[in-house]
Amino acid sequence: MTSSAVSDREARPLYTAADAAEATRENLGAPGEFPYTRGIHASGYGGKLWTMRQFSGFGTPAETNRRYHELLRAGGTGLSVAFDLPTLMGRDPDHPLSLGEVGKCGVSVASLADMETLLEGLPLDTITTSMTINSPAAMIFAMYLVVAEQRGAAWAKLSGTIQNDILKEYIAQKEYIYPPRPSMRLVTDVFGFCADNVPRWNTISVSGYHIREAGATALQELAFTLRDGIEYVQYGVDAGLPVDRFVPRISFFFNAHNDFFEEIAKYRAARALWAAVIRERFGARDERSWKLRFHSQTAGVSLTAQQPYNNVVRTALQALAAVLGGTNSLHTNSLDEALALPTSEAALLALRTQQVIAHESGVTDVVDPFGGSYYVERLTADLQDGAREYFAAIDRFGGMVEAIEQGYPQREIADSAYRSQQAVEAGEQTIVGVNRYTDDAAADIPILQIDEQVERDQVARVAGLRKRRDAAAAQRTLDALRRAAEGSANLMPFILDAVRAYATVGEMCDALRDVWGEYEETPGV
Amino acid sequence: MARPIRVVIAKPGLDGHDRGAKVIARALRDAGMEVIYTGLRQTPEQIVEVALQEDADVIGLSILSGAHNHICPRLVSLLREKGLGDVLVVVGGIIPDADVPQLEALGISGVFQPGTPMQAISRFIESRVQRGASAAT
Numbered sequence: 244m245t246s247s248a249v250s251d252r253e254a255r256p257l258y259t260a261a262d263a264a265e266a267t268r269e270n271l272g273a274p275g276e277f278p279y280t281r282g283i284h285a286s287g288y289g290g291k292l293w294t295m296r297q298f299s300g301f302g303t304p305a306e307t308n309r310r311y312h313e314l315l316r317a318g319g320t321g322l323s324v325a326f327d328l329p330t331l332m333g334r335d336p337d338h339p340l341s342l343g344e345v346g347k348c349g350v351s352v353a354s355l356a357d358m359e360t361l362l363e364g365l366p367l368d369t370i371t372t373s374m375t376i377n378s379p380a381a382m383i384f385a386m387y388l389v390v391a392e393q394r395g396a397a398w399a400k401l402s403g404t405i406q407n408d409i410l411k412e413y414i415a416q417k418e419y420i421y422p423p424r425p426s427m428r429l430v431t432d433v434f435g436f437c438a439d440n441v442p443r444w445n446t447i448s449v450s451g452y453h454i455r456e457a458g459a460t461a462l463q464e465l466a467f468t469l470r471d472g473i474e475y476v477q478y479g480v481d482a483g484l485p486v487d488r489f490v491p492r493i494s495f496f497f498n499a500h501n502d503f504f505e506e507i508a509k510y511r512a513a514r515a516l517w518a519a520v521i522r523e524r525f526g527a528r529d530e531r532s533w534k535l536r537f538h539s540q541t542a543g544v545s546l547t548a549q550q551p552y553n554n555v556v557r558t559a560l561q562a563l564a565a566v567l568g569g570t571n572s573l574h575t576n577s578l579d580e581a582l583a584l585p586t587s588e589a590a591l592l593a594l595r596t597q598q599v600i601a602h603e604s605g606v607t608d609v610v611d612p613f614g615g616s617y618y619v620e621r622l623t624a625d626l627q628d629g630a631r632e633y634f635a636a637i638d639r640f641g642g643m644v645e646a647i648e649q650g651y652p653q654r655e656i657a658d659s660a661y662r663s664q665q666a667v668e669a670g671e672q673t674i675v676g677v678n679r680y681t682d683d684a685a686a687d688i689p690i691l692q693i694d695e696q697v698e699r700d701q702v703a704r705v706a707g708l709r710k711r712r713d714a715a716a717a718q719r720t721l722d723a724l725r726r727a728a729e730g731s732a733n734l735m736p737f738i739l740d741a742v743r744a745y746a747t748v749g750e751m752c753d754a755l756r757d758v759w760g761e762y763e764e765t766p767g768v
Numbered sequence: 769m770a771r772p773i774r775v776v777i778a779k780p781g782l783d784g785h786d787r788g789a790k791v792i793a794r795a796l797r798d799a800g801m802e803v804i805y806t807g808l809r810q811t812p813e814q815i816v817e818v819a820l821q822e823d824a825d826v827i828g829l830s831i832l833s834g835a836h837n838h839i840c841p842r843l844v845s846l847l848r849e850k851g852l853g854d855v856l857v858v859v860g861g862i863i864p865d866a867d868v869p870q871l872e873a874l875g876i877s878g879v880f881q882p883g884t885p886m887q888a889i890s891r892f893i894e895s896r897v898q899r900g901a902s903a904a905t
Contacts, residue, residue, distance in 0.1 A: 328782035328833055340809070343838025344782050417784025417808055457787050544787075548882040581882045582864055583834070657790050664791050668885050677883045690864050693834065766807030768793040 258617035266624035267615075274610045278518035280511050280623065282569040283534040287610030288601075294572040295597045296373055296538065300325030300350035301584050302697045304360035307350040310587065311365060317591055318598060322365070322403075323373040323574060325349035326383070331418045333379045333752030336701035346697035348584070349375075353705045354747045358386035359393070368396040372403035373448070373538070373572075378420040380407035381429050381735060382751045385742040388441065404445035404494055404538070407433055410471040411450045413647045413764070415457035415656060420752060423644045425759040429734065430475060431482040434489040436735035445494040447475060448538060454652075455498035456544045458660020461509050464498060465626055466633030467643075467652050469516050473634070474643040476525055490521060491531035499561040499570075500542040506561070507613055508622035510568030513537065516627055520634075538572040539565040546581040550676035551686050554578040559596050566600055567613060573597055583690045650767060657768065705747060712745040720744045721754045728758040773897050775826040778806040778815045780843070781835045788860060789830035795886035796828075796893070812843040816850055824855055825897050831861040836871065844875045856896050860884065 272278055275285030284290060297314055299322075300307045311322055327349040329341035335353050336345045345351050352358055365372075367390070376383040384405045391401055409426040412419040419426065430447065437446045451459075451468030459467065472493060479489050495513065500506055517535035521527045541561040546554045555578050562575050575593040577585030585593070601607060613619040640646035647653070666672040673679045720741040727737045741751050777793045779786055786808060797803045804822050806815060819827050827847075831839060836859060847855055858878035859871060868879045878892050 332782050334782070340782060340811075343835035344833055347834040348783070412784075417786060418782075419784075457785075458791075582862065657787075657794075660787050661791055661794050664795070664886060668887060674883075678885075685865065690866070764807065766805050768790050768797070768803070768805050 258621055260617060262621040263615065263617040266620040271614065271620075277522075277530070277533060279514040279534055281611040281614050283514065283536065283571075285610075287569070288566075288607040289610070292601050292607065293566065293570050294321040294371065295319050295594060295601075296321035296323045296371075296572050296574055297590060297594055298323040298325050298373075298375065298540065298574045299590065300327075301348075301691070302346040302350065302693055303700055304350055304352060304357045305363075306697075308361055308363050308365075310590075313587065314590070314594065315365075315370070317594055319594055321371045321373065321572065324361070324375065326374075326376055327351045328418075330383070330748055331376065331378070333382075333420050333748055333756075335747050335749030336698065336705050338749055341698075343698070345701050347693050351697070351701045352383065352386070353701065353749065354708055354745050355386050355389055355742050356704070356708055356745060358383075358390050362387070362390050367391050367394060368400050373406075374404070375406045377406050377409055377412050377416075377418060378426065379748055379752055380405045381433055381738050382742065382748055384433065385735065385738045389739065389742050398441045400443070401441055402443045404448050405433070406450060406496070407447040408450045408471065408496075410474060410643055410647065411453050411468070413762070414454055414467060414471075414652045415459075416453040417764070419762050421755065421759040422762045423647060425728075425755070426762075427475075427478050427644065428482075431479050431484070432733045432735055434475075434479050434492075435482065435484055435733055437492060438484065438488045442492075444492065445536075446489065446492045448494050448496045449475065450496040452496050452498045452540055454656065455500060455542065457656050458663060459656045460659050461500065461502065461505050462626055462629045463633070463652075463655055463659060465509050465513055465516075466630040468495065468497070469513060469520070469630060470634050470637045470643050472517065473520060473524065476521070477642065480525065486521075486525045486527045487529035487532050490525070490527055491529060491534075495535055495537035497537055497539045497565075497570075498542050499539045499565040499573075501545055501557070501561065503560060503564050504613075504619055505622060505626075506564040507568040508619050508626055510537065510539075510565070510570065511611075511619070511623045512626040512630065514569070515623070516630055536571045538574070539568075539570040540574040541565070541576045543576055543580060546576060546578075547674060547677050548581040548686060549681065550684075551578050551581065551688050553676050554581070555592065555596065558593065559600070562596060563600055563604075563606065566606060569611065579688055579690065582686065582688070584693070586689050586691045588689070650765070653764075653767070708745060708747070717741070717744040717746045717750070721746055721750055724751065725754040725757055728755050773801045773826060773893060774804070774822060774824045775801050775828055775893065776804045776806060776815065776819050776822060776824045777828045777830065778810050778818070779808045779830050780810050780812060780815060780839045781831060781833050782809060783831070783833040783835075784808055785832050786830070788832070792828065792830070792860065792886060792889060796890055799887075799890040799894075801890070801893070812839060812846050815843060816846045816852065819847070819852060819855055820850060826856045826858065826893055829857070829859045829861075831859060831863070834862070836861070836863055837867060840871055840874055840876055856893065858889070858893065860889070
């Protein structure tokens with residue numbers, strides 16, 4: 244018996260036909276057929292490759308806009324915006340808590356003026372744009388919609404994704420602002436607004452990525468993410484939305500980690516679980532509601548600062564697992580990301596890695612090539628069983644919001660993270676260049692430096708905006724937003740009005756802070 | 769009999785990635801230290817206040833966002849103002865090599881980059897705190 248410390252799973256050295264027979268006793272279905280274990284498209288990647296969507300953003304909107312044009316020229320097929328911490332936390336660049344953080348981990352977007360610059364020259368009606376934004380998702384999305392409106396791009400034609408997944412913030416990433424219940428209202432308001440106005444937009448990207456990065460096993464990532472998905476559907480239904488009207492626009496986001504076969508099985512299990520739960524638990528009739536579509540990103544946490552070129556190899560293997568598992572969209576990490584945000588050269592190599600897999604390896608020629616594998620089918624079934632046990636445990640709390648309030652998923656993940664670190668230190672889990680095959684050579688690679696001038700520029704820009712705009716008009720829209728939050732109307736139209744009046748992210752978020760307060764978790768180790 | 773080493777583990781700045789902070793907090797606790805974890809988004813002022821209240825020997829900061837060059841100088845100067853200049857300050861996280869000498873010159877005793885074993889950190893703290901104690905007597 245060997246044990247995989249990544250997953251806490253015991254793997255046997257041999258799997259046989261008996262494993263596969265037991266695992267596939269329920270109909271696997273053909274690719275493109277319920278329960279979509281083998282993929283949501285009958286032709287796999289034959290019809291369309293996955294979207295090569297490199298997550299990127301740093302410094303000022305103008306700098307990031309240049310990087311987007313570079314990525315598209317290099318053959319990237321979608322955009323993915325990384326925002327800085329002040330933006331993610333709903334704080335303007337000139338707020339005291341933003342000190343030292345502006346433009347560091349992503350691009351600083353404080354108002355519609357910044358969004359206009361960020362999207363300069365990009366064809367909004369033909370590209371798809373993903374935006375990693377959660378607590379202030381509705382505000383940032385509204386800015387994107389208003390820029391489209393200014394340019395005459397019809398909302399009905401826009402396609403893209405906002406992450407908008409607040410539950411995993413409480414569980415793992417911890418970029419929350421408000422308490423869970425009002426936050427869930429913002430999420431379902433976006434569901435309802437998009438069903439009527441932006442029908443091709445992915446209203447949420449239910450994310451296991453951050454849950455995994457925080458230390459979860461593959462099983463925990465799968466189970467908590469899908470259970471989050473169930474929670475969103477339940478809240479949508481409770482808000483009066485018909486299931487088949489909003490569930491087709493729910494998308495997912497998974498990690499692509501080291502354990503190659505387990506990752507492939509995880510994606511297959513995710514599709515089968517979602518199809519079943521949406522049909523059985525919620526009675527969805529539209530097959531688009533049953534199909535789980537997902538983005539994946541290679542595991543940032545697996546990158547090492549030591550011997551950084553090894554990261555290129557890790558990333559390639561992880562990306563290959565995502566492709567073999569049928570990912571619909573993929574981000575590959577850059578070799579330097581254990582040290583800093585990626586340089587332009589490192590980001591290009593990461594994109595090239597996807598292109599080599601897509602066009603040279605031949606793996607896209609056959610649909611679900613591991614279908615029927617004794618081992619992969621067994622793993623796919625075992626992960627589904629394990630996830631259903633977690634679903635039941637979370638149902639016993641009353642739901643995911645209640646489980647989060649009790650700290651349950653947070654504790655499970657922290658326990659796994661600690662066990663994983665202990666396994667590395669005991670030498671039970673090998674990390675090449677860190678606890679085996681080490682050398683003393685310094686990691687001499689170029690590092691992206693964010694100029695401290697960025698923060699001063701963004702502070703000046705937001706100050707200039709406040710002077711330039713019609714202050715009374717901005718204030719009126721903020722007051723209206725605050726009043727609307729006290730009632731139960733859909734908040735999106737109020738947020739759009741505030742965005743059009745050039746209210747800032749910080750001002751809009753403050754208006755809601757006034758009504759809902761802020762969430763603080765009880766620190767636990 | 770010496771009391772256990774008291775460590776305040778803190779997450780300053782806006783970043784919420786707390787995996788490292790929580791793992792090291794458990795590891796130091798398992799190594800016999802008393803650990804106080806502040807939770808997220810603590811200002812340097814709040815961290816120094818906790819260190820004062822808890823009579824801490826060590827402050828461990830976890831910073832992954834690139835804001836270390838703003839947070840560390842503020843924390844060190846506040847510690848000096850409050851007469852806590854002898855508290856050992858260590859930092860872990862995504863800290864580029866180029867920034868390490870500057871942090872050390874500031875008075876940060878240990879900078880632990882990704883991949884550092886937990887044991888190395890607890891041994892470092894044990895050696896520095898004991899040496900500090902014996903030098904004082």
